[in-house]
Amino acid sequence: MSLPIAVPSSKRPAATNSCRVCAPLGSVLAFRGLRGCMPLIHGSQGCATYIRRYLISHFREPMDVGSTSFDESATIFGGQSNLAAAIKNMVRQYAPEVIGVCTTCLAETIGEDTEGILREITTEDPSLPPIIHVSTPSFKGCQYRGFHDTVAAILKVTAKAGTPMSHLNLLPGPVSPADLRHLRELVEAFGLPLLMLPDYSETLDGPSLASYAPIPEGGTALADVADAGRAIGTLQLGATLEPGPGASLQRDFGVPLVRASLPIGVRATDAVLASLAAFAATDAAGAAAAAIPAWLSAERGRLVDAYVDGHKYVSGRRVAVVGDPDLAVAVAGFCAEIGLIPVLVASGALTHRMAPALEALGLAPGAFEVMEDADYDSIQRRVIELKPDLVLGPSKAYPMARALGIPLVRIGFPVHDRIGAGRILHLGYRGTQRLFDEVANALLANQQDSSEMGYAYQ
Amino acid sequence: MSEREPIPSPEAFRDEVVKSYPGKVGKKRAKHILVNDPEVPAEIEANVRTIPGIISQRGCCYAGCKGVVMGPIKDMVHIVHGPIGCSYYAWLSRRNQAATGDGIANFIHYAFSTDMQEEDIVFGGEKKLAQACREAYALLKPTAIGLYSTCPVGLIGDDVHAVARQMKEELGINVFGFSCEGYKGVSQSAGHHIANNGLFKNVVGENDTPVDHPFSINLLGEYNIGGDAFEIERILELCGIHLVATFSGNVKYDDIAQSHNAKLNVVMCHRSINYMAEMMESKFGIPWFKVNFIGADSTAKSLRKIAEYFGNEDLTARVEAVIADELAKVVSVRADVASRLAGKTAMLFVGGSRAHHYQDLFSEVGMTSVAAGYEFAHRDDYEGRRVLPTIKVDADTRNIEELHITADDTRYSPRRTPEELAAAEKKGFNWRDYDGMMSQMKKGTLVIDDISHFEMEKLIATYKPDIFCSGVKDKYVVEKMGVPCKQLHSYDYGGPYAGFIGATNFYQEIDRMIGKRISKLISPPWKQQSA
Numbered sequence: 001m002s003l004p005i006a007v008p009s010s011k012r013p014a015a016t017n018s019c020r021v022c023a024p025l026g027s028v029l030a031f032r033g034l035r036g037c038m039p040l041i042h043g044s045q046g047c048a049t050y051i052r053r054y055l056i057s058h059f060r061e062p063m064d065v066g067s068t069s070f071d072e073s074a075t076i077f078g079g080q081s082n083l084a085a086a087i088k089n090m091v092r093q094y095a096p097e098v099i100g101v102c103t104t105c106l107a108e109t110i111g112e113d114t115e116g117i118l119r120e121i122t123t124e125d126p127s128l129p130p131i132i133h134v135s136t137p138s139f140k141g142c143q144y145r146g147f148h149d150t151v152a153a154i155l156k157v158t159a160k161a162g163t164p165m166s167h168l169n170l171l172p173g174p175v176s177p178a179d180l181r182h183l184r185e186l187v188e189a190f191g192l193p194l195l196m197l198p199d200y201s202e203t204l205d206g207p208s209l210a211s212y213a214p215i216p217e218g219g220t221a222l223a224d225v226a227d228a229g230r231a232i233g234t235l236q237l238g239a240t241l242e243p244g245p246g247a248s249l250q251r252d253f254g255v256p257l258v259r260a261s262l263p264i265g266v267r268a269t270d271a272v273l274a275s276l277a278a279f280a281a282t283d284a285a286g287a288a289a290a291a292i293p294a295w296l297s298a299e300r301g302r303l304v305d306a307y308v309d310g311h312k313y314v315s316g317r318r319v320a321v322v323g324d325p326d327l328a329v330a331v332a333g334f335c336a337e338i339g340l341i342p343v344l345v346a347s348g349a350l351t352h353r354m355a356p357a358l359e360a361l362g363l364a365p366g367a368f369e370v371m372e373d374a375d376y377d378s379i380q381r382r383v384i385e386l387k388p389d390l391v392l393g394p395s396k397a398y399p400m401a402r403a404l405g406i407p408l409v410r411i412g413f414p415v416h417d418r419i420g421a422g423r424i425l426h427l428g429y430r431g432t433q434r435l436f437d438e439v440a441n442a443l444l445a446n447q448q449d450s451s452e453m454g455y456a457y458q
Numbered sequence: 459m460s461e462r463e464p465i466p467s468p469e470a471f472r473d474e475v476v477k478s479y480p481g482k483v484g485k486k487r488a489k490h491i492l493v494n495d496p497e498v499p500a501e502i503e504a505n506v507r508t509i510p511g512i513i514s515q516r517g518c519c520y521a522g523c524k525g526v527v528m529g530p531i532k533d534m535v536h537i538v539h540g541p542i543g544c545s546y547y548a549w550l551s552r553r554n555q556a557a558t559g560d561g562i563a564n565f566i567h568y569a570f571s572t573d574m575q576e577e578d579i580v581f582g583g584e585k586k587l588a589q590a591c592r593e594a595y596a597l598l599k600p601t602a603i604g605l606y607s608t609c610p611v612g613l614i615g616d617d618v619h620a621v622a623r624q625m626k627e628e629l630g631i632n633v634f635g636f637s638c639e640g641y642k643g644v645s646q647s648a649g650h651h652i653a654n655n656g657l658f659k660n661v662v663g664e665n666d667t668p669v670d671h672p673f674s675i676n677l678l679g680e681y682n683i684g685g686d687a688f689e690i691e692r693i694l695e696l697c698g699i700h701l702v703a704t705f706s707g708n709v710k711y712d713d714i715a716q717s718h719n720a721k722l723n724v725v726m727c728h729r730s731i732n733y734m735a736e737m738m739e740s741k742f743g744i745p746w747f748k749v750n751f752i753g754a755d756s757t758a759k760s761l762r763k764i765a766e767y768f769g770n771e772d773l774t775a776r777v778e779a780v781i782a783d784e785l786a787k788v789v790s791v792r793a794d795v796a797s798r799l800a801g802k803t804a805m806l807f808v809g810g811s812r813a814h815h816y817q818d819l820f821s822e823v824g825m826t827s828v829a830a831g832y833e834f835a836h837r838d839d840y841e842g843r844r845v846l847p848t849i850k851v852d853a854d855t856r857n858i859e860e861l862h863i864t865a866d867d868t869r870y871s872p873r874r875t876p877e878e879l880a881a882a883e884k885k886g887f888n889w890r891d892y893d894g895m896m897s898q899m900k901k902g903t904l905v906i907d908d909i910s911h912f913e914m915e916k917l918i919a920t921y922k923p924d925i926f927c928s929g930v931k932d933k934y935v936v937e938k939m940g941v942p943c944k945q946l947h948s949y950d951y952g953g954p955y956a957g958f959i960g961a962t963n964f965y966q967e968i969d970r971m972i973g974k975r976i977s978k979l980i981s982p983p984w985k986q987q988s989a
Contacts, residue, residue, distance in 0.1 A: 011591035015535060015545070016597070023545025044609050045508060045639040046518020050547035052931050057551075060936040067751075068510045072857055075613070075641045086511030095510075105460035106609035106641055110581055136542040139574050139610070182851050198470045208980045212939045214915060396680045397569055415462055437789075 009348065016377035019322065019396065020348025021414075022138035025051045027102035028065055028147030029174060031132075033198020034322040035219035036097025038090050040066040042083055042114055043104025059177075059204045062269060066090050070106055076104065077212065077386035079107060080117045085209050087121060091128060094214055098222050101133045102150065108137035108293070110424065130222060133156055143413075144324050144349040147174045148238075151197055152245035159228040161253050167193035167227065168256065168279050170423055171246050173262065173326055174413065177205035178425040186263075186273070186428060189293045190280040193230060195224055207420040214442040229253035233279050235272070238326035239357035261361060262326055263427050265334035266303060268361070300427040305374050306433060307338055310440040320394030323412040325351045325372070325424070331392055333361035334432060340439070343386040346371040346379045365446035376400055390442060405440040411435070466581060468493040468904045470922055475913050481511055487542035488833075490907040491595030492896075499846075499896035502909045505836040507644045507854060513911040515729045515807070515833045515931055518640035522649025522834075524548050524606040527657070530681050530706045531714070532556035536601040537570040539587050539618055540608025544640070545571030553948040556708045557688070563601065563710075570594055574610065576645050584616050589623040591633060601711040601730070602632040602661070607912070612639040620715035632711075645834035645908075647729065647810065650857050652732040657705070658861065662738065663869065665715035671700035673768050674720045679727030679811070680734055682707025684953020686960060693957050696780045697761060698773060705731055711760070716744045721873050722767055724749040724760070724945050724970050728892045729810025735890075740863040743872035745879065748892045754788045754961035766887065774945035784958035790823060795965040800824030801925035802972060805917065807909045808931070808946045810835040814895035816927060816946060819964050821899060825924070829917060830895060833929075839907065842894035911935065924972050939981055942971040 008013040024041055028051055029038040042046040048067035056063045066089075068074075068082040087099060103114055118133050134153040136146045150173060172183055185412045187194045202218025228234075228249055236246035238382035239261035249255040258279075263269040273292055282288035321332045327348045332342040345358060350373040359365050369386065371379060380400045383391070391401050392409045395417045401408035417422035425431040448454060466474070471844060472491045476484040489503035500520060511639040517525070522929040524536055525548040538545035549569035558564040572586050574576070591603055603625065605618045618635030625633040638652045675793035680687050687707035692791075694701050702720040703713035723735050723746035735746035747767075749760035758781045765777040804827050805819045819829040837849050874882070879889060896905055914932060918939050926936045929947040944950065944967070951966055954960040 009573050010575045010777060011540070013572060013586050014591075014597075015542065015571045016591040017549070017567075017569050017573060017595075017662075018542050018546045018573070021546045022541060025543070038713070040511070044518055044639045045514065045516060046521050046646075047543070048513075049515070049517045050521070050543070051933065053551065053929075055549060056934060060934055062938060063931070065934075066511045066512050066513055067508075069508050069514075071507055071854060072643050073642070075609075085509065088480060089483055089509060089511030092483075093478070093910075104609065105543075106613070109610040109613045138543050139576050139579050142542065187725060193594075208940070208977075210940070210981050212915060212919070212935070223498075257814050355840040424986070444810060 007377040007378065008350070010336045010350070010373055010376070012375065012378075014353065014413075015375045016398070017399075018348060018375050019295045019346065020142035020144070022143050023055065023146030024102045024138070024144060024147075024274065025054060025172065026105060026143035027054065027134055027136045027150040029143070029200065030147045030150035030154070030198045031100030031102070032063070032099055032218055033200040034100065034225075035221040036215055037219065038064065038094055038096035038102050040086055040090060040102045041100065041104055042068045042079060042101055042112070043107035045069040047104040057413040061204050061206060061422070063214065064094070067101065070266070075106065075110065075289045078110065080111055082085065083114070083117055084121050087128065088356060094154075096215060097128055098129050099131045101131060102136040102146065106136050108135065108139070122147040123211055135317050142349050144174070148241065148245055154197065154252065155228055155245055155248055156227060158222055159249060159253065159359070160226045162227070164229040164240060165227055165231070167170035167195050167231050168248065168276075169228050169246065170194060170196045170229040171234060171243075172196060173238040174324060175262070175327075175417040175427060176424050177201040177422040178231050179431065180429045182425055182428050182430060186296075189274060189296060190276045190290070192276065192280055195228060196220060197225060197228070199281065229255060231255050232282055233258060233270065235260065235275055235279070237272070239329045239360065240353035241323040242351070242353055254396040262330035264330040265337045265432055266300065266307070266429070267337060268330060268333055269300070269429050269432065281445040296429065299433070303429045303436070305435045306436055310436065311339055313440045313443055316341065317389040318343045318387065319392060320346065320379075320388040320392065322346045322379060322397050325349050325354050327355045327412050329354055329361065330425070331435075332358055332363065335392075336353070336361070336363050336436065338436060340390075343384055343388055344367065344369045344371065344379070346362070346374045346382075348374060389446075390439065392439070401429065407443050407446045409435075409438050460949045466920060468902055471917070472748040473905065475916055477531040482528045482815070483512070491913075492905045494896055494899045494903045495898060496897050499894065501713060502840045502896075502905060502907055504832070504838060504840060505507050505644060505647060505834070505855070506852065508908060514908055516645040516908060517928060518646060519642040519838065520544055520606060520608055520638045520640045521548060522646030522730070523636050523638035523653040524604075524649070525552055526646060526681065527604070527650055527653035527706055528604050530554040530556065530566065530805065531546050531709055531711055532566050532711050533601045534604055535565055535570060535594045535598055536604045536606060537572065537587070537594060538606045538608060539572045539583060539611050540574055541610065541699070542571050542573045544608040545569045553683055554707055555685050555688070556682065558988070565598055567602060568598070569943070570956055572612045577615055582614060582616055583611070583942045584621050585614070587618065588625060591621070591629065595629050595631070600631070602634070602858065603629075605635040605881055607635070607637050607918060609640045612641075632660065637728045643858055647834040647836065648854070648858050650730040650937075651733055654737070655730060655859055655861050658734060658737050661711065661714050663715070663718045663724045663742070663866070664713055666719070666869075667716055669700070669702055669716065669719040669821065672770070673698060673726055673773055674702050675722045675764065676702050676720045678723055678725045679731035680704050680707050680751075681727075684949035684955065686751070686954045686956035688953040689957035693757065693761070693780065693784070701822050705734060718869065719745060722746070722764070724764060726751065726832065727811040728811075729839050736909060737863045739863060741866045741870065743865070743870050745874055745889055747889050748896050751817050752815035752960070754785060754792070754958050756818045756821060757813075757957050757961070764861050787867040788958050788962055791962045792965055795969045796823040798969060799972060801826075803828045803921070804927065804931060805923045806830040806920075807833070807835055807906070807948070808915065808928055810839055812946045813927075814839070814898065817898060819961060820968075821969070822961065823965050827899060827903065828921065828923060830899060831906035831909050832895075833908060835904055835907070836872065838894060840891065840894050840896050840907070842897060843890065843892045855976070914941070940977040942974065944968065944971060
């Protein structure tokens with residue numbers, strides 16, 4: 001038989017070297033951004049273990065996640081008693097403020113009515129902490145969907161109507177802890193109170209402590225999420241989200257929704273800052289604060305200066321970008337802005353939205369290839385054809401980059417062959433600056449290393 | 459940190475942990491936590507289901523089958539039948555290594571999955587699986603293909619074995635399936651057993667080419683994490699001992715297919731592979747005994763036992779020469795490291811053998827293992843094989859197939875007669891031996907089976923060991939508490955730690971970790987109380 005050229009992973013009989021992972025992983029990540037939250041995975045024990053070990057190898061931080069540890073009888077008769085026991089035991093050991101329940105393929109395949117069971121459990125014992133449930137079958141979606149469905153589920157059961165307040169809702173998507181910290185800084189620079197969901201900037205990049213807290217400090221309090229329905233607006237980051245979790249706040253509570261691509265690059269960051277300035281101006285007291293703060297102008301200035309200085313090293317070079325849809329789109333937009341040619345933008349997830357989102361960022365239709373629902377084997381076939389000079393992607397792109405002798409700049413998730421994944425800053429002028437320097441330097445290093453002369457002076 | 463409360467007795471620690479659980483849970487956990495007496499190892503509860511909501515280190519049946527035992531076989535293609543996550547998670551995440559080079563097929567960098575979608579769950583995925591075999595075969599031309607079932611497969615009734623038979627016929631290579639759904643058994647241990655059964659039924663004995671070497675052995679239960687098997691291979695070669703197959707680190711399909719022609723089986727990881735040793739003895743007459751290549755002295759002891767088995771003077775002399783030569787390089791490092799580490803304490807909570815094996819390395823530098831336990835072991839790994847007849851078989855264990863093996867009609871050839879086995883035994887040579895972890899640990903140490911995260915945190919806070927050995931899931935909890943944590947699953951990108959070179963590596967690694975001063979920076983000067 002002939003070998004497939006770029007068949008979608010889900011349609012391909014033998015998906016080879018997957019570019020996506022399962023939905024409950026994304027869900028656990030989102031739950032870790034709620035204050036005092038313990039995630040609980042309903043179904044097979046191994047899923048919790050695998051998800052923990054994978055998230056840990058990226059973040060290098062503790063990641064306690066419970067499991068309802070189905071045995072064969074639970075598999076046949078349902079896991080009601082397992083779920084009840086798990087909740088009771090977790091409450092006793094950890095006293096969580098909230099429990100986030102997501103499901104494995106096992107629970108989903110047997111058609112477990114997790115929602116109904118949880119209703120019974122909480123009716124029976126009203127002293128339990130709030131429990132939020134999200135259905136995460138991995139035969140319907142990957143970590144990207146699990147993450148956003150979880151954010152939507154948290155908002156759905158928590159957000160309430162009420163008198164308007166002055167804060168901004170920010171739905172950042174699955175970005176790094178360093179990104180989350182920087183986003184907070186940006187919003188606060190406009191004098192806007194912030195409700196960010198999720199916020200794992202501290203829970204997944206915390207300090208060393210003399211005394212260990214089993215549930216790390218940080219995260220967004222559920223009580224604050226209740227105010228999401230009273231915000232001046234919602235800023236939802238992610239160019240491929242359609243409509244995304246912020247839509248329910250607009251529909252149910254009339255909270256204006258502004259959707260933007262992740263702020264990577266000068267133009268994309270300008271756009272997000274303009275939105276923040278507009279939100280700040282809608283708040284009567286904040287009208288004066290709507291100007292772009294001086295330090296941000298300075299960061300922008302330095303970034304543009306670096307573009308000017310470094311342009312000659314990047315211009316005309318071809319890149320392939322691999323990652324979660326929104327990150328891949330935003331990074332490709334940045335690449336185009338600095339004169340790199342994004343020849344391939346690939347993701348393991350399926351959104352049908354990447355190509356239009358890239359065109360909306362100004363990439364010429366037909367000038368680039370998009371692969372959604374892709375595996376690395378298919379990506380590699382295209383990379384061999386398209387001959388990029390550089391790959392931007394997670395650690396899983398390394399074997400391909402190595403085999404083809406192409407430098408790799410690590411972004412996104414998972415980055416488990418380098419330290420500091422949680423500290424990779426992708427966003428804002430500052431994140432773009434870091435990314436630009438790294439991209440230019442990777443190209444310079446490759447040129448230098450493969451040169452016979454090996455000049456140390458450029 | 460410098461002011462220590464009076465250290466509670468292990469009994470008091472145990473009582474306090476048990477009390478902090480809800481009543482029934484406490485009663486259950488109490489049976490997993492023992493204060494050790496090496497003279498009379500008490501009965502420990504092990505290999506029973508983890509209580510829901512108790513955060514465990516344990517994985518699943520699929521992880522034990524595909525991830526641990528089968529995955530390292532390097533020239534096979536392993537196709538995971540299920541939704542995408544399971545394949546992704548077992549994609550070289552165990553850091554088992556395999557030599558590569560011209561003409562050596564090595565596919566361990568590949569992860570194949572049928573990436574089941576909703577329609578496959580509803581209508582069945584057998585056709586997709588068959589097509590996956592064709593596609594993977596066209597891509598890599600592997601020696602054989604293994605098919606691995608994940609949770610949904612058993613539920614929707616896909617028959618991986620039927621697909622395997624059909625594909626074996628069609629592709630003309632060996633294709634075989636494993637019903638290793640994640641919900642089977644109580645941990646990865648069930649998957650080890652299923653993998654052993656599958657390998658035994660489908661691979662061992664498939665290649666009858668004789669092994670032409672007087673001292674041929676198989677090494678069972680060595681998975682080449684961090685290159686351990688490479689070091690053992692080096693040592694065996696120096697000794698003139700021929701390694702037919704390692705189950706399953708750095709191994710080819712054909713090595714295992716031919717392994718029934720070796721003269722001896724030696725077992726490293728008793729937990730994951732003892733089934734294979736037993737079955738090969740019953741069917742082919744190959745005797746087995748336990749070895750341990752973790753620790754320089756343990757390595758020497760194991761080599762001597764192998765030489766004793768063969769009873770050949772030249773071999774014995776050569777083995778002694780190798781030991782003398784290798785130990786000479788080890789002892790100076792060991793003495794230097796021991797001068798700093800003697801008297802320090804270690805805790806080990808990992809695996810089904812490693813928590814025991816690594817105690818040898820610690821004792822070689824004068825350290826004491828004050829608490830240890832396994833993640834997925836059975837009572838015999840704690841108390842020794844003498845308790846095997848008394849182990850209760852519960853429902854979870856009954857669901858794992860037990861093969862009843864009889865002698866092969868034509869190929870059964872006992873390497874030792876019953877009389878010879880008995881005579882050797884009389885002289886103190888133990889066959890099929892494993893005394894377990896508890897008889898080696900000191901009186902009053904803690905033995906905890908399937909330790910929970912909660913218990914681990916209490917244990918560290920209470921006893922502040924100088925080093926804690928575990929896996930990546932615990933590592934950053936332990937390090938947040940200011941205690942160095944050595945990963946004994948993946949070795950933190952380090953290794954090898956087996957054999958002589960490995961022992962030296964390990965001594966130096968532990969010396970570096972315990973000696974590091976970074977933890978002194980945890981509390982900033984402005985928060986430290988003045989004395």
